[in-house]
Amino acid sequence: MYATTLGGTRHVFPDLKAVLAEASPHRSGDALAGIAAPSDERRVAARHVLADLPLATFLAEAVVPYETDEVTRLILDSHDAAAFAPVSAMTVGGFREWLLSDAADGPALAGLAPGLTPEMAAAVSKLMRNQDLIAVARKARVVTAFRTTVGLPGRLSVRLQPNHPTDDARGIAASILDGLLYGCGDAVIGINPATDSTAAVTELLALIEGVRTRYAIPTQSCVLAHVTTTLEAIGRGAPVDLAFQSIAGTEAANRSFGVDLALLREAQAATLSLGRGTVGTNVMYFETGQGSALSAEAHHGVDQQTVEARAYAVARAFSPFLVNTVVGFIGPEYLFDGKQIIRAGLEDHFCGKLLGVPMGVDVCYTNHAEADQDDMDALLTLLGVAGVNFVMGVPGADDVMLQYQSTSFHDALYLRGALGLRPAPEFETWLDGMGMLGGDGRVRALPPASEAVRRLLGGMEDAA
Amino acid sequence: MTDPADTASRAVDPGTDPGGTDTGTVDPWARMRGLTRARIGLGRCGDGLPTRALLDFQLAHARARDAVHAEFDAVGMAAALAPLPTVAVRSRAPDRAAYLQRPDLGRLLDPSDEALLEPGDWDAVFVVADGLSAAAVHAHAAPVVRETLKHLPGWRIGPVVLASQGRVALGDEIGIRLGARLVALLVGERPGLSAADSLGAYLTWEPRPGRRDAERNCISNIRPPEGLGHAAAGAKLAWLMVEASRRGLTGIGLKDETPALPGGGPAGPAIVG
Numbered sequence: 001m002y003a004t005t006l007g008g009t010r011h012v013f014p015d016l017k018a019v020l021a022e023a024s025p026h027r028s029g030d031a032l033a034g035i036a037a038p039s040d041e042r043r044v045a046a047r048h049v050l051a052d053l054p055l056a057t058f059l060a061e062a063v064v065p066y067e068t069d070e071v072t073r074l075i076l077d078s079h080d081a082a083a084f085a086p087v088s089a090m091t092v093g094g095f096r097e098w099l100l101s102d103a104a105d106g107p108a109l110a111g112l113a114p115g116l117t118p119e120m121a122a123a124v125s126k127l128m129r130n131q132d133l134i135a136v137a138r139k140a141r142v143v144t145a146f147r148t149t150v151g152l153p154g155r156l157s158v159r160l161q162p163n164h165p166t167d168d169a170r171g172i173a174a175s176i177l178d179g180l181l182y183g184c185g186d187a188v189i190g191i192n193p194a195t196d197s198t199a200a201v202t203e204l205l206a207l208i209e210g211v212r213t214r215y216a217i218p219t220q221s222c223v224l225a226h227v228t229t230t231l232e233a234i235g236r237g238a239p240v241d242l243a244f245q246s247i248a249g250t251e252a253a254n255r256s257f258g259v260d261l262a263l264l265r266e267a268q269a270a271t272l273s274l275g276r277g278t279v280g281t282n283v284m285y286f287e288t289g290q291g292s293a294l295s296a297e298a299h300h301g302v303d304q305q306t307v308e309a310r311a312y313a314v315a316r317a318f319s320p321f322l323v324n325t326v327v328g329f330i331g332p333e334y335l336f337d338g339k340q341i342i343r344a345g346l347e348d349h350f351c352g353k354l355l356g357v358p359m360g361v362d363v364c365y366t367n368h369a370e371a372d373q374d375d376m377d378a379l380l381t382l383l384g385v386a387g388v389n390f391v392m393g394v395p396g397a398d399d400v401m402l403q404y405q406s407t408s409f410h411d412a413l414y415l416r417g418a419l420g421l422r423p424a425p426e427f428e429t430w431l432d433g434m435g436m437l438g439g440d441g442r443v444r445a446l447p448p449a450s451e452a453v454r455r456l457l458g459g460m461e462d463a464a
Numbered sequence: 465m466t467d468p469a470d471t472a473s474r475a476v477d478p479g480t481d482p483g484g485t486d487t488g489t490v491d492p493w494a495r496m497r498g499l500t501r502a503r504i505g506l507g508r509c510g511d512g513l514p515t516r517a518l519l520d521f522q523l524a525h526a527r528a529r530d531a532v533h534a535e536f537d538a539v540g541m542a543a544a545l546a547p548l549p550t551v552a553v554r555s556r557a558p559d560r561a562a563y564l565q566r567p568d569l570g571r572l573l574d575p576s577d578e579a580l581l582e583p584g585d586w587d588a589v590f591v592v593a594d595g596l597s598a599a600a601v602h603a604h605a606a607p608v609v610r611e612t613l614k615h616l617p618g619w620r621i622g623p624v625v626l627a628s629q630g631r632v633a634l635g636d637e638i639g640i641r642l643g644a645r646l647v648a649l650l651v652g653e654r655p656g657l658s659a660a661d662s663l664g665a666y667l668t669w670e671p672r673p674g675r676r677d678a679e680r681n682c683i684s685n686i687r688p689p690e691g692l693g694h695a696a697a698g699a700k701l702a703w704l705m706v707e708a709s710r711r712g713l714t715g716i717g718l719k720d721e722t723p724a725l726p727g728g729g730p731a732g733p734a735i736v737g
Contacts, residue, residue, distance in 0.1 A: 028565040164500055171500030178496075178504040332564045367528035367655045368564055368596055373521070396503020396513075396521060403656035405525070408503075413511035445508045448492045457492055 004048045011045035017063040019053070020119070021303035022046035023126040025343055029291045029304045029334035036303075050123055051093030055084075058119040064300045064310075069251045070261055075117050075313045084115030092123045099124065099136045099354075109140040113316075113356030118249070118309035121351040125305070130343065130382065133350040138387040140353040144321045145280020146220045146241060148186050148424035150389050151358050156421035157390040158412045159322070159360065160185035163401035167194045169207050173460040175395050176211060180456060182409035183416075183436065183443035184393035186427035187322060187360065188242060188285065190222040192402055198232040201225045209239045214459045215434075218278070218426035220321070222285050227259060227267045234270045241276050242285040242321055243267040249288075249310025252298030261314070268318050279426065282321035282358075288312070289326045290344050291334030304334060305344065309351040316357050322390065323357045325349070327379075328365040329404055338375025341365060345379045349388055360390035364406040373397070373405070380407055384415045391415070417442060501658055524657040531652070531660035533560055536594035536628040537602060544606035545592075549623040553577040553638070557629040570631035573638065581625070581641040588646040588705060589622035591638050593630030597652030597661060604663040604686055604694060605650045611698025612648070616705065632666050632680070639671030646708055647671040648701060653684060662687040665697065667704050669714040679715035681708070 002019050003012040013019045021030060022037035023046035030036035037043035059079065066072045081088075086108075087095055098104055125133060143151040150157045162175030172191060179185055189208050193200055201223045208221035220241035223230075227245040234240050245264060246257050254260055264284075271283040288311040293299040299307050308325070315323045325348035328341040335341045345361050352359035363380045365371035380391065397408035415421065422428055422441060431437050434452045438444045446453050493505025506517040513521075538552040554574040557563035563570050573581075590612075592605045609624060622642050627634055632649055639647035646669055653662040663686040668675055681704050685691040692700075700720065707721075708714045 032566060032568070162502070164502065168499065171502065174496040174499045174504055175502045178502075182508075333567050336565055367525065367657070368532045372525065394502075395500075396506055396517065398503050398521065398524070398657045400501045400656075400658060403654070403658075405657065408513075410506070410508065410511060410513050413508070417511045453492065 002049045016061045023050045024303045027340045028336040063302045080114035096127045118313045121354045122306040122309040133346040134386040137350045137353045142358045144282040144358045146277040147218045148426045157187035158184040158393040159187040160189045161394045165401045177460045186424040187390035192224045196225045202238040243271040244285045246287045248292045249307040253293040253296045256296035284318045284320040285322045286315045287324045291330040312352045312355045312357045324360045326362040332369045337370035342379045362392045366404050384419045527660045528655035531597045531599040531655040534598040536598045538626040551623045552626045555629040563629045571633035583643040586622035586644040587619045589644040591625045591635045591649040593627040593651045595651035596654045600652035600661040600663040607694040612701045615702030636671040669708045681714045
């Protein structure tokens with residue numbers, strides 16, 4: 001039991017997960033789960049309790065039972081006590097102050113990551129304003145590599161997302177071409193398939209492979225099918241660069257996705273065995289998002305932001321190349337409006353980086369959420385300042401397959417231009433070689449008759 | 465360089481110059497655009513969007529938003545369905561904001577409307593629920609009900625229930641109260657930018673609270689002319705109803721074996737459950 005007294009009123013919380021839930025900034029998903037703070041004052045009371053809790057509390061009290069949840073076992077069994085030592089005597093409130101201090105520089109944060117549990121990261125995030133989340137995250141760099149190197153300071157990468165409602169090869173190729181001409185695709189060229197079959201996935205992989213090899217584009221491909229489909233594709237000799245899977249922060253939620261840790265290990269080993277990376281060996285691509293565990297009725301009464309942070313503990317066990325929180329996709333019953341989506345995006349990015357995960361964010365919304373492109377502009381800009389590893393590039397921000405709105409190729413150009421961010425170094429060299437960069441290093445607007453457009457256009461038509 | 469009035473940066477743009485007269489070439493995007501509905505070849509003003517593309521997007525989003533927030537016209541629906549008998553009910557979600565944040569309330573009947581549903585002995589009942597697009601329901605629900613009934617001669621069909629602020633599972637409570645062996649629920653799907661009026665149909669054998677999505681059959685993207693047409697949707701739904709009744713089940717055990725129909729589209733249903 002945890003308690004505090006504020007102005008004569010005693011606030012009592014039955015357990016640790018109640019403190020975490022009621023300390024969370026208001027969001028519709030926690031209200032739907034019946035675990036949100038009933039008043040603003042009680043929310044701050046929970047934060048007072050949280051601020052005074054020793055960080056070590058989270059090693060002693062699990063929010064999801066150790067005996068019945070393999071994610072909890074992963075978190076506690078892999079905890080690195082030596083890495084934790086520098087902050088082991090701190091309270092959560094003291095930890096916040098240390099994170100903001102100059103002592104918490106990049107190397108210090110990188111060294112600390114294996115000593116932090118996701119519950120510690122979630123707890124401290126609940127005491128932080130948006131600017132705190134940004135200021136600390138931008139110090140915590142997580143760099144990964146396959147054929148490009150993603151996450152370096154001063155760089156912003158983009159997943160080129162050329163989805164098509166019927167997986168039409170020529171339609172997808174047209175969107176890939178469009179994205180390449182805006183300098184997008186250095187994180188991955190990643191297709192969400194309309195059909196999750198081994199045959200369809202293999203065809204789409206061959207399509208991207210054809211484009212990539214024809215122009216020697218230093219990037220990686222991914223078809224975001226279920227991991228079992230990808231394993232089958234590997235078995236049939238398909239050119240798999242990255243294995244994809246949606247993951248969540250509890251064993252039961254992962255089972256609702258049809259995966260467990262053993263299956264993810266198998267996928268990582270199979271993909272690594274292909275040896276296709278040139279500058280690195282990070283081969284996993286994970287997607288997450290607040291609310292997925294509640295949606296699967298697998299949240300164990302834990303607030304959606306804490307469960308989300310636990311998904312990053314799953315991710316980091318597999319040295320992923322990319323981890324992407326699809327923050328506004330799930331809908332208004334979990335994140336109601338632009339304010340909640342913006343907050344969640346910053347929390348997810350912060351928690352992921354603190355835990356040593358290469359975080360990107362799908363800055364996005366659906367048409368039944370109270371959000372629009374102005375909200376996405378705000379979140380995109382904030383994440384750029386926070387040092388996000390990558391964002392999505394969808395033609396015109398309109399995903400015609402998944403029926404939601406993400407960020408566009410133009411948005412990526414805007415963010416790179418406004419903040420002076422550059423593509424991944426290997427990809428930047430390729431863009432320059434294609435004549436697509438201006439003298440200032442920015443992606444040029446090319447006339448249709450230009451050499452680069454002609455070459456790419458001709459190649460796309462052949463590939464498709 | 466980022467000034468949108470800078471004609472130099474506009475003229476080099478592959479998308480803002482449809483005639484291609486500035487460069488003496490045909491716009492290569494003209495043909496590419498025919499390959500996908502994705503918003504490709506939009507052109508650039510500096511790093512930003514040309515004004516027309518910006519407003520095109522805003523119009524699509526505005527239509528989707530308007531569809532989500534449009535009020536369900538139960539009186540108009542009753543008139544459109546006449547002479548079929550109808551009964552109008554509400555879920556426990558008092559308004560759109562509550563509906564969007566509390567899916568549990570949209571699955572339960574407002575207690576004050578319980579008495580409106582008199583128990584009967586029906587082979588099937590239709591429920592028309594606004595879901596996330598009243599526009600879809602207004603446009604497509606009445607014709608789909610009529611087309612379906614053409615294929616069900618001799619069936620005892622209860623009154624059509626018009627449910628406002630309703631989700632798919634609301635049909636379970638309605639079905640059991642009416643004494644229906646089968647409930648066919650027509651519901652407005654979540655609007656996308658390319659379609660704000662897409663209707664879904666969910667079929668549930670022996671409806672009762674607690675039925676899972678895997679125990680239902682779904683027909684999505686009913687939206688002529690781009691999506692499934694009214695007659696085709698009615699034929700498909702009626703086939704499923706006949707088979708459900710014959711086999712005594714719906715859901716994953718009942719695969720849709722009607723011949724493939726053009727325009728159905730492979731896109732999955734937007735879950736409004």
